[in-house]
Amino acid sequence: EVQLVESGGGLVQPGGSLRLSCAASGFTFSDHYMDWVRQAPGKGLEWVGRSTNKAHSYTTEYAASVHGRFAISRDASEKSLYLQMNSLKSEDTAVYYCVSWISGMGYWGQGTLVTVSS
Amino acid sequence: DIHMTQSPSTLSASVGDRVTITCRASQSISNWLAWYQQKPGKAPKLLIYKASSLESGVPSSFSGSGSGTEFTLTISSLQPDDFATYYCQQYNTDSPYTFGQGTRVEIK
Numbered sequence: 139e140v141q142l143v144e145s146g147g148g149l150v151q152p153g154g155s156l157r158l159s160c161a162a163s164g165f166t167f168s169d170h171y172m173d174w175v176r177q178a179p180g181k182g183l184e185w186v187g188r189s190t191n192k193a194h195s196y197t198t199e200y201a202a203s204v205h206g207r208f209a210i211s212r213d214a215s216e217k218s219l220y221l222q223m224n225s226l227k228s229e230d231t232a233v234y235y236c237v238s239w240i241s242g243m244g245y246w247g248q249g250t251l252v253t254v255s256s
Numbered sequence: 257d258i259h260m261t262q263s264p265s266t267l268s269a270s271v272g273d274r275v276t277i278t279c280r281a282s283q284s285i286s287n288w289l290a291w292y293q294q295k296p297g298k299a300p301k302l303l304i305y306k307a308s309s310l311e312s313g314v315p316s317s318f319s320g321s322g323s324g325t326e327f328t329l330t331i332s333s334l335q336p337d338d339f340a341t342y343y344c345q346q347y348n349t350d351s352p353y354t355f356g357q358g359t360r361v362e363i364k
Contacts, residue, residue, distance in 0.1 A: 173353060183300065183343055183355040201352060235299055239347065243305045244290055 140164040140245040142236050147250030154226050158250060160219040160236030167217040168192040171239045174210065174221050176232035177249075186234070189219060204230075226254045258282050258346050262356025268364040275331040277359045279344035284324045288348045291320055291329045294358075295340045303342075304329065331361075339363055 146158040160172070174186040187200040189210045198210045209222040219236055233249040259282040269275050279289065287307035292300035302311045304320035307327055317332045331338055344356040 182358045183345070185353050185355065188353075199352070242288075242309075242347075243311065244302055244345070244347070246299045246302070248299050 140238065140240065142238060142245060142247035144234065144236055144247045144250040147234065147252045149253045149255065150226055151256050152226060152228060152254055154254075155222070155224045156226065156252060158221040158223070158234055158236075158252070160221075160247060162217045162219065162236075162238060165238065165240055167212075168214050172212075172219050173237040173239070173244075174208075174219075175235045175237055175246075176230075176252075177235070178229070178232040181232075184232075186221070223252070226252075228254050230254050257352050258285060258348060258354055260344055260346055260354050260356040262344055262359055264359060265357060266360045266362065268362050269334050270364045271334055271336060273334045273364075275334050275338075275361060277329045277342055277344075277361075279322075279327045279329070279356050281325045281327075281346055285346045285348040287323045288346055289320075289322070289327050290345045290347065291318075292343045292345065293338075293340045294343065300343060334361070 141163045143161045150156050169191055171190050173188045176184050176186050187210050189212055190197045207225045211220045231254045233251050235249045236247045238245045261280045263278050289307045291304040293303050294300045303314050303318050307322055308320045319330050321328050339361055342359045347353045
C-alpha cells in the first residue's frame with residue numbers, strides 16, 4: 139500500500155525558513171515523480187514543485203510563486219522527499235501535501251500545516 | 257503553463273440528482289486529467305485518473321469523460337456523502353500539473 143507521511147510544519151516568522159519532509163513507503167521511491175502541492179486556508183489547490191525520478195536525474199522544477207525560495211530534494215536511502223522553504227512570506231501559509239505519481243495516478247499524503255506569521 | 261477552467265464554481269443539488277462538472281484546458285492534454293473530491297480538513301481523494309478510469313473503491317456513480325481540452329465529471333445519482341468540493345488536475349508531461357479552481361457541491 140502506498141503511504142506518504144508529511145511532517146515538519148509549524149509556525150514560522152516572515153523571512154524565516156522551514157524544511158518539510160515526506161516519508162514514502164509501499165512503492166519503489168526512485169522510480170516515480172513526486173510533487174509538492176499546497177492549499178491556503180479556504181482556497182484551492184496550488185502546485186508548488188516537482189522532483190522527477192532517477193531515470194530523469196531527479197531534476198526539479200517550481201511554480202513561479204516559489205522559484206528561488208523553495209528547493210526540493212530527495213534522500214533515496216531514507217525514501218524521503220524534502221521541501222526546503224526559505225524567505226517565507228505570509229502568503230506561503232498553507233497545508234502542504236506531497237504527491238507521488240504512480241501509473242498515471244496521484245497518491246497524496248495527509249498534509250502538514252505551515253503558518254507564516256509574526 | 258496550461259490553464260484549467262472549471263465550472264461551475266458552486267452547484268446546488270438534491271440527493272438523487274445527476275450532476276455534471278466541466279473542466280477545460282487551455283491546450284490539449286490528451287487524457288492526462290484527474291478528478292479529486294475534497295472534504296473540509298481532509299486531503300484530496302482521487303476519484304478518476306486518465307480522464308475516465310475509476311480509482312479502486314470509488315462508487316460507480318462517478319464517471320469521467322473527455323479528451324483533448326474538454327472534460328466532464330458526472331455523478332449519476334448524488335448521495336449525502338458526495339457533498340464536497342471537486343477539483344480537476346491536468347498532468348500532461350513536462351508541464352506544471354495545474355488545477356481547476358474547484359467546484360463546491362452543496363445541498364439545495
